[in-house]
Amino acid sequence: MSTAADEELRALRARAYGPTADIESDPAALHRLQQLEAMTKPRASTGDADASASEIEPVRQPEPIRPPEPLRRDARPEQSAQEAEKDELDVFADAAVDATDPLAPKQEPAEKLAAWFTVRTTRILWVVAIVAAAVMSAAVTFALVKVTPVASSSGAPQITTLDATSTLKVPAGWMGAGPSSAVFDFYGLALVETTGGYGGGGIGSECFTVARADQIPKAEEFDSSNGWSYDGPVYTGCAVGTFPATVEVPFDSNVPKELSERFPSATALQFVYDGERVGVFLDSE
Numbered sequence: 001m002s003t004a005a006d007e008e009l010r011a012l013r014a015r016a017y018g019p020t021a022d023i024e025s026d027p028a029a030l031h032r033l034q035q036l037e038a039m040t041k042p043r044a045s046t047g048d049a050d051a052s053a054s055e056i057e058p059v060r061q062p063e064p065i066r067p068p069e070p071l072r073r074d075a076r077p078e079q080s081a082q083e084a085e086k087d088e089l090d091v092f093a094d095a096a097v098d099a100t101d102p103l104a105p106k107q108e109p110a111e112k113l114a115a116w117f118t119v120r121t122t123r124i125l126w127v128v129a130i131v132a133a134a135v136m137s138a139a140v141t142f143a144l145v146k147v148t149p150v151a152s153s154s155g156a157p158q159i160t161t162l163d164a165t166s167t168l169k170v171p172a173g174w175m176g177a178g179p180s181s182a183v184f185d186f187y188g189l190a191l192v193e194t195t196g197g198y199g200g201g202g203i204g205s206e207c208f209t210v211a212r213a214d215q216i217p218k219a220e221e222f223d224s225s226n227g228w229s230y231d232g233p234v235y236t237g238c239a240v241g242t243f244p245a246t247v248e249v250p251f252d253s254n255v256p257k258e259l260s261e262r263f264p265s266a267t268a269l270q271f272v273y274d275g276e277r278v279g280v281f282l283d284s285e
Contacts, residue, residue: 009036156270156283162186163277164193171219175209175234184278188256189249190216191271191278194236207238208273210247212256237273245273 012033015023023029164182168190172179176194184191190213212232221229233254237247249269251260260266263282270281 005036005039009033009040012036156268156281158279159282160280161277162191162280166190168213168216169219170216171221174217175211175236176207177209185213186271186278186280187259187262188213189259191247191273192216193273196238206273206275207236207245208247208271208278210235210249210271212254214256237271239273239275244275247271247273 012023012029015021015026015029016033023033162184164184166183166185168183168185170177170181170183170190170192172181175192176196177192178195182193190211192209192211194207194209196207211230211234215230215232217229235247235249237245239245247270249255249271251263251266251268263269263284266282266284268283270283272279272281
């Protein structure tokens with residue numbers, strides 16, 4: 001064969017057996033390859049040349065090479081992480097070698113790539129399983145210690161803040177009030193700073209008492225035998241730890257008239273004393 005025919009044969013073989021084989025879609029090129037390969041075979045005699053040319057042996061596809069067994073982490077328990085990484089890189093190296101030789105039979109690099117992905121996917125699934133187990137464990141732990149929330153009793157809006165500007169005189173000793181106790185006014189109610197709860201129910205000294213202002217006695221009304229007289233309900237609250245002193249006053253027949261007229265649809269008031277000021281919260285229908 002001439003040099004040109006030899007080069008043509010190499011190019012056609014690359015299209016037939018190389019990694020980017022496409023000769024099956026080109027009947028003319030396939031026929032030419034068959035002719036050139038037939039010319040490379042030794043001939044018994046000159047008389048057989050025409051028969052060889054007319055009976056060209058069809059191109060046989062090479063037997064597919066079996067891909068390497070997928071790498072498995074459990075196949076070699078003693079294999080280190082570095083060795084496993086090297087094995088994975090070798091799979092890619094083999095595929096690269098196959099791609100560089102145009103005359104080499106097709107080695108199905110996709111199958112070798114699939115083997116590499118099998119190993120990588122196994123690692124990923126192993127990590128995902130550990131993370132999922134950790135998340136499930138945390139969820140179970142949270143479920144065991146979860147506290148059901150309870151709505152705050154003071155869901156009502158705050159309508160005002162009171163300062164101790166009252167001119168009402170509260171006698172020392174009344175309900176635990178002292179000579180310098182702070183006094184707050186709110187629509188006929190008197191809020192008096194006291195050193196304990198009414199009837200001894202308070203804890204500590206940061207307390208306050210709510211009563212009708214028109215029922216606060218004068219100092220000269222003190223009876224040494226019976227003490228102070230008072231006609232009406234008394235509400236007391238004291239601070240405990242970080243919780244401020246809190247008093248709730250219901251709207252009933254005992255509230256002052258000016259308070260019921262100011263808030264005709266109210267059902268209750270809540271007073272919160274922080275030691276300096278009083279926050280007022282209103283609950284209404």
